[in-house]
Amino acid sequence: MLDGQSMIGKEISGCEILTKVAEGGMGAVFKARHKALNRIVCVKILSPALANDKKAVSLFLTEARAIAELDHPNIVNVYNVGKEQGYYFIVMSFVEGQTLSAMLKKERVLPIGRVLDLFEGVLKGLSVAHEKGIIHRDIKPSNILITPEGKPKIVDFGIAKKVDKEKGSTKTTELAGTAYFIAPEQALGKDIDTRADLYSIGASMYYVLTGHFPYNGKNTIDIIQKHINDPVPNPTKLRTDLPGWLALAIQKLMCKNPNERFQTAKEVYMHFNKMRAEEQLKVNTTHGRAVVNLGVESSLKIVSDNTPHKHEEKMxxxxxxxxxxxxxxxxxxxxxxxxxxxxxxxxxxxxxxxxxxxxxxxxxxxxxxxxxxxxxxxxxxxxxxxxxxxSAKKYAKTLLQLAVFLPLVLAFAAVVGNIFFTLGSICSTYVVEGNGVLSNIFAPLSAGQVAPNQILYTILAVIMLAGIFASSAIKAFAKSTAALLALAAASYLAGLFTPDIKFFDTSNISEYLFSAEYGLCYLVVSAAWAVSICFDFNRTIPEKILGAALVIFSLTLTYCATSLTLHPDMSALPTKLVFLGALLFGILAIYYLTAAEQGTIILPTICLLLSLGCCWVYNVSGLAHNGQTTLDTLVDVVPMPDATPWQMTSFQATNEALNITRPGAFKSIGSDALIFYQTPEERLEYLRKGIEENAGKFIEQDKVPFFVDLMLAYYLTGPSKASFKIWDLALSYPIDNFNRNAQNNNAYFFLVMLLFIMAGINCAGAILFKED
Amino acid sequence: MSTFDIEFAAVTDIGKIREKNEDNVLISADLGLGVVADGMGGHSAGEIASSIAVSVLAETIRKINTGALQIPDTFLPKLAPTERKILMAANLANAAIYSTAQSSEIYKMMGTTLTGVLFDKDCAIAVHVGDSRLYLLRDGKIIQITTDHSLAMEHVRRGLLSKADADKSKIQNVLTRAMGIKKNIEFDLLKFPIKEGDVMVLCSDGLYKGLTEEAIGKILSQDKDFPITKTCKHLVRKSNEKDGQDNISAVLIKILPAKKLTFGQRMRRFFRRGN
Known part of the structure; x- marks a missing residue:
């Protein structure tokens, strides 16, 4: 709205705007031609941002009018004030020439006499204004114009800036006055009077004579506070040819307490005149050896207190x-x-x-x-x-937490392991050799009779499980949950399959460290660790890398540990699918673990487990396939003379076959009865005989009992249950192997020990690397 | 989200003499956020600045929560997620005000203060710039959490002015930091644990010009059994009676006892925290 271009050519109060001369926070100054007088003038227009503040505007007008009344050669004349076309304006005389600060920059050093002459003019102008009760508020070298004839004129009476100072006024980030020349009382926000201008005169003289600001600082606030607080600097230190009386006068002008200053502008210039007359100071224009360092003097915009404002833009x-x-x-x-x-x-x-x-x-x-x-x-x-x-406190706290929680986790793990081991060894009575691991694990649950201490320990185990889950609410325990769960499972299996070994007997493990069976132990540990990382809500980058490595490591271990001499049949589509599935889920697990959004915990876990499962299934599929084909061949070759029971899918069919009544059928047929032979013994005997007669012709003699079992399952329960049995045996073959060897090599307790250590490490990790 | 139940209330009043209300307040229970912004600048620029401040702040937090906006990894990576969230939101709000201010002559020089609190688990994280304040009433004692970014307070900090003088000083309204004035500004980030029974007051300068810290604390303690909406109105009314020279805004936040979790929530939390 107030950009130079749109204003140029406009007519305000009979003045045609020519060019923009300057712009500040309060508005812009334009060079204009007064049409009636045909004279170049200066038009200052209040920023529209301030124009809506009624209070601001009224002050602007009041004070501008007051200045207009002043008619003094050392004050820029104001011709007109008002509002036109929505703009508040002041028309002033246009002064050719330059500001004192510009002059100082050009001439580097000003002779003392010249400076005194200039300031005498300034003080005279100021004196008149002060008599009318007008305070400039922003005396500084750039507000003193020097006409080509060398006469000073004060410009920019703190007109609009007064607005900021009024009580109850709006917030601002600007303070009236310029940091380098501001009077202490003004900087403190106290009531100010004409003597504040005198302070600024002193500071300006200091600057003009020495070329240095009286106070310098990192930022405006710093400079302002030095004006308030720091002792008045001695200008003679910077300019040695300065007469003593002048240095004293400047210091008196710059006193913190207004009462200690000169009281009026008139008093100042009278003093100057008196002293000059006394000393008959000779003006020596060549007296300019002092190095002049011209800083930049700008309007006091409060900048962020941490930034030296010169570097503000660069930062x-x-x-x-x-x-x-x-x-x-x-x-x-x-x-x-x-x-x-x-x-x-x-x-x-x-x-x-x-x-x-x-x-x-x-x-x-x-x-x-x-x-x-x-x-x-x-x-x-x-x-x-x-x-x-x-601070150091934090480390002490961490150490304390370690000292408390680490033993707690380990003790808890030991208790969990012990209870599950005991439960397992109680349940081991139900284990039938030759059954799959799955059947054996669930055998205790479906047992007809249970010992009382089995019930007790089952309850304890359930409590322990609940305890493990509950403990994950404690931050220090949170990352150990997976390890504890795996430890519980491993201890149970240890009890189930190696009940004769003492709990936690790890006497001879060092001999077997690199055996195939221990490979399974490493697999369990790395998989549990990978799962525990999967279950971390906000994974850090090292955790992600570790997680991915563990996934790959677990897959490799699974592949190695379950690899059998019977190779999978790669030509079959399901085998291919399973193989590809293992790869795909492995990659997905790594993806979800590393690249996906934070908070994904279930997906990587599922993918990891699926991937491991697929890999396992793929490896044992050769064995299962072999078993299935052999069974199929046997079934073809060893036919049962009569209808097999699983073919009689309903009682209706049974009734028809036997021509008996329904209740009779219930009596005579057990749910899995082979109806042609009334007692189970008879049934089994019949089948066994048939199978043994024929099976020996097709398979090796030592495998006959196994296939007799399978075929019995086939004829008694149907092909699907037989297949389940084959898969159960195939899938648990690596574990069966493991179980067999575990009787000697204590592999279970090696596994338990590893998990125990892992629980401890995870707990320590959770404490040491916790997010804060 | 917080482990506590938190109650929010907000009131803003134009005061006795102002023609416009340049303050803006925002409370959001689902974000766990309370904000006060006090705008400045001619025209209606102050209102605009403060409304941009609160809306961009809340909107950004919401977007980050829903995943619509990602905090760049390079953005203050050492801070906790919630701290980064609120700082990111505050920085975006500042950028929005700054660019609006640059876009037009009318908006030039507009700016706003901002004091906001975001709750996370058992912590409150406050972001602060300008002379709005955050008070905390705990165990019957009231303390000012934030430090005003005003020239007067700079003087107080350096011992150049007494706190009592500063409260009366004319330069109290000269801010050393505000949103929208610069492209990049520095925010104060304050984090403190919350306790059951805490009461927090976020207020614009209008409120504390009328009521001293002690007076605010007294009203809060007296009204402790009333609904906080009522207390909030009470505070603003009292301040308006005493002073009323400026817009008055207050946000009141009360920390209630931690809620009992349902089994489902407990399970969700368990899985969320991970093991």
Whole structure:
């Protein structure tokens, strides 16, 4: 709206806008031609952003009118003020020439006499304004224009800027005044009077004479606070040819307490005149050896307190974040009051007192002491105190947690293992050699009679299982759950299949470390570990890598441990599918474990287990296939003379065959009865005889009993149950092997030991690498 | 989400003399978020800045929660997820205000304060810039959690001004940090554990100009058995009676006892935490 282009050519208050001269927060200044007078003027237009604030506008107009009344050669004349076309404007005389700061930049060093001449003019102008009760509020070299004739003119009376100062005014990020020249009382927000301008005159003179700002700092806040707090600098240190009286006068102008300053502008220039007359200071234009360092003087925009404002633009996002992190991560070491403004410490002038250790966040016992709060050390602790404490305390806490939880986990694991082992050894009475592992595991559950201590231990085991799940709610236990569950299972199997070995007898394990049976142990451990990583909600990158490696390792182990001499039939489609399935699920498991979104826990677990299962099935499929073909051949060759019972699918058929009544049929037929032979013994005897007669012709003699069993299952229960039996035996073949050898090599307890260690490691890991 | 049940209430009032309400408040129980923003700038720019601040903040958090928005891995990777979430949201809000401010002359110089609290498990995470405040009432004692980013408070921090003088000072409304003024600004991030029975007050400067810290604490303690909506209104009304020179906004947050979990929730939590 107020961009230069749209304004140019417009007519405001009889002035044609020509070009834009300058722009500031309050508005823009244009060069314009007054049509009636045919004279070049300056038009200042209030920013539309401020134009809607009624209070701001009324102040703008009041003060502008007051200045318009001033008619002084050292003050830029104001011709007209008002509102036109929605714009608030001031028409002022256009001054050719340059600002004092521009002049200083060009000429590097100004002779002292010249400076005094200029400031005498400025002070005279200021004196008139002060008499009318107008305070400039922003005296600085760039607000002093020097005409080509060398006359100073004060511009930019703090017109709109007064707005900010009024009580109850709106919030702003700008403060009236310029940081390098601001009076302490102005910087503190106290009521100011004309003497604040005198301070700024002193600071400006200091700058013009020495080429240095009286105070420099990292940022505006820092500079402002130096104006309030730091001793008045001595300009003679920077410019040695400065007469002593002038240095003293500048220091007097810059006194912190207005009462110690010169009281009026007039008093100042009278003093100057008097002293000059006394000294008859000779103006020596060649006196300019002092090095002039021209800083940039800009309107006081409060910038972020951590950034030196010169570098503000250069500081990229990364730097910002880094600095933010630095602040966030070290609050405990820093005091409560300086965490947000660390630059203060670096200045070294008022280092914050070392504060006592921050109080624990849960118990804020901060006293409300508004009066004393002036001192940095006693400001009521702000939230910084409450920020998380990351210090040595944390490590002590971690160690303590380790000392408490690690033994707890191990003890718990030992109890779980023991109970499940005992349960297993009680149940081992139901184990039938030659049955598959699946049948044997479930045999105790379907047993007709149970011993009382079996019930007791089953209850204990269930409680333990519940305990394992419940313990996962404790963070330290959370990652050990998979290991504990696997440990429970392994202990149960150990009891079931090797009941004669003492619990946790690991005496001779070192001999078998690289045997095929121990391969299964490694498989269980790595799979359990992989599952426990799958079940982590927020996996870190190392965890992801470890997880992927474990998946691959488990698959390889499964492949090796279950590999049999009978190779799978790759020409069959299901075998191919299973093989591809193993690969696919393995890859999916790795994908879900690593690349997928956080929070995916079920999918990688399922994929991993499916992949391991497929691999296992693939490897034993050769054995199962072989068994199935042999059975099929035998069934073909050894036919049963009469209808087999599984063909009689209903009682109806039975009734028809026997021509008996229904209740009679119930009496005479057991649900799995071979109806032609009334007693089970008779039935079995009949079948066995037939099978043994014929089977010997087709299979090796030592396998006959096995196939007699199978064929009995086939004839008594049907082909599907026979197939199940074949698969049960095939699938559990590696485990059967394992069980057989476990009687000697203590493989089960090696496995239990590994899981025990793993539970401990996972617990320690959960404590050491916990997210905070 | 928090393990506690949390009650939210918010009230904003134009005050006695202002023509517009430049404050904006937002509470969201499902996000576990309470925010106060106090806008500044001529025209209606202040309102716009503060409304962008609260809406972008809440919207970003919602998007991050639903997965519609991902926090870049490079964004403050050392902080906890929730801390990154709220900082990311605050930074986006700042960028949105800044770019709006740059887009038009009317909006130029607009800005806003922002004080928001996000709850996560048993912690409250506050993000803060400007002179709105977060108070915490715990065990009958009230403390100010946030530090004002005003020139007056900078002076107080350096011991140049007493807290009492600062409260009366004219430069109290000169902010050293605000949203929308710069492209990148620094937010204060404060994290503290919450306790059953805690009451938090988020307020714009209008509220504490009318009521001292002690007065706020007293009202909160007196009204402790009333519904917090009522207490919230009470606070704003009292402040308006005493001062009323500015817009007054307050968000009240009360931490109730941890809720009993159903079996399903317990199982879900178990699986979510992982083992």
């Amino acid at each position: 990229g996002a990364t730097d910002f974040y880094r600095s933010a992190i630095a602040r966030q991560t070290q609050p405990a070491q820093k005091g409560a009051n300086n965490t947000q403004m660390p630059s203060l410490d670096d200045l070294g002038n008022t280092p914050a007192e070392k504060l006592p250790k921050t109080p624990p966040p849960t118990a804020p016992t901060i006293e409300l002491v508004p009066e004393k709060s002036v001192k940095t050390a006693t400001i009521p602790a702000s939230a910084n105190t409450i920020t998380a404490i990351r």
